[in-house]
Amino acid sequence: MTEPMRAALLRQGISLTCGSRDEEYGPPAVNLACAGELKRLIRRYAAREIGPAEQEALDMVLTKVARLVTGQPKPDTYVDGATYFAIAGEVALSPQ
Numbered sequence: 001m002t003e004p005m006r007a008a009l010l011r012q013g014i015s016l017t018c019g020s021r022d023e024e025y026g027p028p029a030v031n032l033a034c035a036g037e038l039k040r041l042i043r044r045y046a047a048r049e050i051g052p053a054e055q056e057a058l059d060m061v062l063t064k065v066a067r068l069v070t071g072q073p074k075p076d077t078y079v080d081g082a083t084y085f086a087i088a089g090e091v092a093l094s095p096q
Helices: 005-017 020-025 028-045 052-070 075-093
Strands: none
Touching: 005 020, 020 028, 020 052, 028 052, 052 075
């Protein structure tokens, strides 16, 4: 019987999240808690209605910030964060 693709994907995920990603981003529970708190605060203090596309892009920025403060800085994380911020701006500032 051929192994399902999901099994290979799960093995790859285990390899990453139990190895290099732990070293790069810190413990998952700490990183996820930090990201969740940042997102909660933004939603609490938002002074305007933020649409779902902009909100998702901002959430990704905050995920990258959490990775930076709970783990080791990586150029890719800064690039990703800047890119998501630009996407949020494009969505928010484009005519509807």
